[in-house]
Amino acid sequence: xxxxxxxxxxxxxxxxxxxxxxxxxxxxxxxxxxxxxxxxxxxxxxxxxxxxxxxxxxxxxxxxxxxxxxxxxxxxxxxxxxxxxxxxxxxxxxxxxxxxxxxxxxxxxxxxxxxxxxxxxxxxxxxxxxxxxxxxxxxxxxxxxxxxxxxxxxxxxxxxxxxxxxxxxxxxxxxxxxxxxxxxxxxxxxxxxxxxxxxxxxxxxxxxxxxxxx
Amino acid sequence: xxxxxxxxxxxxxxxxxxxxxxxxxxxxxxxxxxxxxxxxxxxxxxxxxxxxxxxxxxxxxxxxxxxxxxxxxxxxxxxxxxxxxxxxxxxxxxxxxxxxxxxxxxxxxxxxxxxxxxxxxxxxxxxxxxxxxxxxxxxxxxxxxxxxxxxxxxxxxxxxxxxxxxxxxxxxxxxxxxxxxxxxxxxxxxxxxxxxxxxxxxxxxxxxxxxxxxxxxxxxxxxxxxxxxxxxxxxxxxxxxxxxxxxxxxxxxxxxxxxxxxxxxxxxxxxxxxxxxxxxxxxxxxxxxxxxxxxxxxxxxxxxxxxxxxxxxxxxxxxxxxxxxxxxxxxxxxxxxxxxxxxxxxxxxxxxxxxxxxxxxxxxxxxxxxxxxxxxxxxxxxxxxxxxxxxxxxxxxxxxxxxxxxxxxxxxxxxxxxxxxxxxxxxxxxxxxxx
Numbered sequence: 326x327x328x329x330x331x332x333x334x335x336x337x338x339x340x341x342x343x344x345x346x347x348x349x350x351x352x353x354x355x356x357x358x359x360x361x362x363x364x365x366x367x368x369x370x371x372x373x374x375x376x377x378x379x380x381x382x383x384x385x386x387x388x389x390x391x392x393x394x395x396x397x398x399x400x401x402x403x404x405x406x407x408x409x410x411x412x413x414x415x416x417x418x419x420x421x422x423x424x425x426x427x428x429x430x431x432x433x434x435x436x437x438x439x440x441x442x443x444x445x446x447x448x449x450x451x452x453x454x455x456x457x458x459x460x461x462x463x464x465x466x467x468x469x470x471x472x473x474x475x476x477x478x479x480x481x482x483x484x485x486x487x488x489x490x491x492x493x494x495x496x497x498x499x500x501x502x503x504x505x506x507x508x509x510x511x512x513x514x515x516x517x518x519x520x521x522x523x524x525x526x527x528x529x530x531x532x533x534x535x536x537x538x539x
Numbered sequence: 540x541x542x543x544x545x546x547x548x549x550x551x552x553x554x555x556x557x558x559x560x561x562x563x564x565x566x567x568x569x570x571x572x573x574x575x576x577x578x579x580x581x582x583x584x585x586x587x588x589x590x591x592x593x594x595x596x597x598x599x600x601x602x603x604x605x606x607x608x609x610x611x612x613x614x615x616x617x618x619x620x621x622x623x624x625x626x627x628x629x630x631x632x633x634x635x636x637x638x639x640x641x642x643x644x645x646x647x648x649x650x651x652x653x654x655x656x657x658x659x660x661x662x663x664x665x666x667x668x669x670x671x672x673x674x675x676x677x678x679x680x681x682x683x684x685x686x687x688x689x690x691x692x693x694x695x696x697x698x699x700x701x702x703x704x705x706x707x708x709x710x711x712x713x714x715x716x717x718x719x720x721x722x723x724x725x726x727x728x729x730x731x732x733x734x735x736x737x738x739x740x741x742x743x744x745x746x747x748x749x750x751x752x753x754x755x756x757x758x759x760x761x762x763x764x765x766x767x768x769x770x771x772x773x774x775x776x777x778x779x780x781x782x783x784x785x786x787x788x789x790x791x792x793x794x795x796x797x798x799x800x801x802x803x804x805x806x807x808x809x810x811x812x813x814x815x816x817x818x819x820x821x822x823x824x825x826x827x828x829x830x831x832x833x834x835x836x837x838x839x840x841x842x843x844x845x846x847x848x849x850x851x852x853x854x855x856x857x858x859x860x861x862x863x864x865x866x867x868x869x870x871x872x873x874x875x876x877x878x879x880x881x882x883x884x885x886x887x888x889x890x891x892x893x894x895x896x897x898x899x900x901x902x903x904x905x906x907x908x909x910x911x912x913x914x915x916x917x918x919x920x921x922x923x924x925x926x927x928x929x930x931x932x933x934x935x936x937x938x939x940x941x942x943x944x945x946x947x948x949x950x951x952x953x954x955x956x957x958x959x960x961x962x963x964x965x966x967x968x969x970x971x972x973x974x
Contacts, residue, residue, distance in 0.1 A: 379841075386841040410828050412838045413853035414846060433824045436817055462854060469856035 326449055329374045330355040331362040331388060332407070333381055341375065341435065348442050359387035366395040366402075373449040377432075378408040378415070389415055400424055405448045407432050416459045420534060425527045428454035428490070447490055453530040454490035463488065463537040472539065475517045483510040488537060490530045558725030561732045562676055564619055565669040568735060572662040572669075575612075578605050579658025595642045602645055605654045612661075612739050620736035625744035649749055657742040664742075665735050672731045676724030682717020686710060765937035776830065783826035791819045835875060843867075844874045844908075848881060848899060857889050857914075858896040865903055867963040876938060877901075877910055877958060880931045884912045884954050887927055892916025892952055903963075910956040918950035931956075 328350050332338040335357075342352050350373075354365040359380040366374060374395070376388040392404040405428035406419065419427045428448040434456065435441045444454040464485055467473045476484060479500075486496045493507050500507075511529075515522040520532050578601075585601045588594030606627060613624040627650060645651050682699050690697055690704045690713075697704045699713035700720075745753070798812035831837065839847035845863035852859035868874070881899065888894040894916030902909045920928070921944075932942050940958035 410832070410837050412850050414838060414850035417853065433821045466856050
């Protein structure tokens with residue numbers, strides 16, 4: 326897997342490069358500022374871009390802007406955004422095209438190598454990964470509005486993991502339930518919420534997120 | 540401040556209106572002068588009674604009545620002649636029923652004496668001004684409409700001005716003269732009205748120095764409040780750091796130390812401790828994130844007020860519709876004040892008003908940021924009761940900002956925030972237009 330990386334903090338950038346290499350990825354470009362990032366996104370052939378939101382020179386949201394711009398040029402370009410904080414507005418902008426192949430995670434999550442690499446592979450394969458914090462807020466809102474009132478507590482947990490973009494296998498191991506139980510829960514959730522069930526995992530995440538954003 | 544807004548809103552600046560309208564207004568003012576005189580005399584009588592203690596109790600009420608008359612005259616000056624009269628001083632007596640020092644403060648207040656002086660002079664100065672055109676008008680009407688019908692019945696002593704009316708020719712001449720008088724009166728009336736407004740301004744506007752004094756007092760107060768608020772904020776940040784992230788980092792160090800000692804003897808336990816370290820570090824980061832968000836939300840720094848409000852809307856449990864009409868970035872302090880005030884209002888709409896839908900509108904008009912928040916809740920919000928609304932007002936006051944709340948029982952509630960700010964920063968954010 327070929328990866329373009331943009332992160333201005335040296336320690337984290339170094340750590341990300343090592344982690345990605347250890348897991349068999351090729352880091353084709355590692356940059357620390359936004360002009361270099363835009364150039365890399367334009368010129369490199371990549372399977373995934375891992376980007377920090379805030380980059381020099383202006384330390385605002387250049388990483389996000391560069392990603393959105395690159396995805397307009399190259400629709401479906403897989404982008405995994407890492408940030409010190411998550412914001413619903415940014416999450417919405419990343420999801421806006423409905424193309425998938427996006428991830429939005431807190432930087433804290435990279436300390437869990439397995440989960441980080443999992444997310445990177447999911448996004449590179451066209452999936453959608455959202456930070457638990459983004460999902461927690463979306464779910465709290467849906468709960469307050471009563472749009473998920475029909476679900477059982479267990480179904481709520483499954484819905485949360487689905488919305489984060491976790492695969493059935495990951496849901497199985499997190500909740501310690503069998504594969505058939507996961508399938509049963511997901512079918513029930515889609516039925517109760519009136520979401521079109523989809524065989525494609527990526528479409529499934531987007532459908533759940535679209536429902537929660539209502 | 541609201542007074543000035545009223546003045547700005549009502550001043551259509553059409554001096555005088557038409558002749559007849561202006562004459563009617565002069566008539567009203569001349570009669571109003573009598574009321575003003577009566578009020579002035581009443582206050583004088585009350586003052587005369589002060590030495591025998593009787594007057595002290597009545598004085599605040601009498602002064603308030605006088606102030607109301609003065610304020611009405613201000614309003615008339617601006618609506619009839621477009622002459623803006625400076626706002627009345629804040630009444631020196633906050634709540635005369637409760638404040639024992641009421642009458643004493645009143646006697647020391649410049650505004651009170653200015654009101655009284657105006658009340659005693661108005662019937663003479665203002666009265667003379669408005670009576671001039673009226674005299675011409677009525678005398679003209681008499682010459683034009685009354686003389687022709689009665690001159691025959693009056694014997695030799697019938698003079699109209701300088702014309703001895705004893706024949707049809709003289710009657711016609713007097714009618715013509717009456718018409719001239721009438722015309723002069725009608726022409727004079729708008730001017731007299733404008734003179735009267737100017738006299739009102741002269742009599743009721745505080746001298747420039749006292750306006751400056753008042754402004755300085757206000758600035759001193761708001762500055763003290765701003766510094767207090769800032770100090771409180773710093774204390775809060777210090778406490779949050781101390782009890783949150785700092786404490787977690789200390790425990791992280793201790794756990795790491797334990798893990799290091801167990802590494803050789805009990806690797807499994809060391810591993811458990813290290814997992815604990817990771818959890819603690821995540822929590823410390825979580826604390827720091829919340830703290831940063833409370834100081835200055837990153838999205839506000841990145842994108843400015845419009846997008847920060849959109850983000851706030853997405854976080855809210857209510858149905859929030861945002862419209863943004865801002866040409867660029869505002870100065871950061873203004874953005875921050877607007878953002879936190881809005882957050883407070885949104886929370887109120889959900890908590891106290893039981894609203895389901897909220898409409899937020901951001902505009903920049905007439906050198907001020909104007910934020911309007913409307914909700915479909917049950918209303919009845921009162922800035923005097925809610926500490927949150929008080930906090931907003933305090934926060935805005937250092938910017939000379941205002942919060943106007945319209946919240947009848949049964950709703951809907953509309954809050955309008957205004958923060959004066961002239962300048963824009965060059966546009967850097969790319970607004971995506973998601974609502």
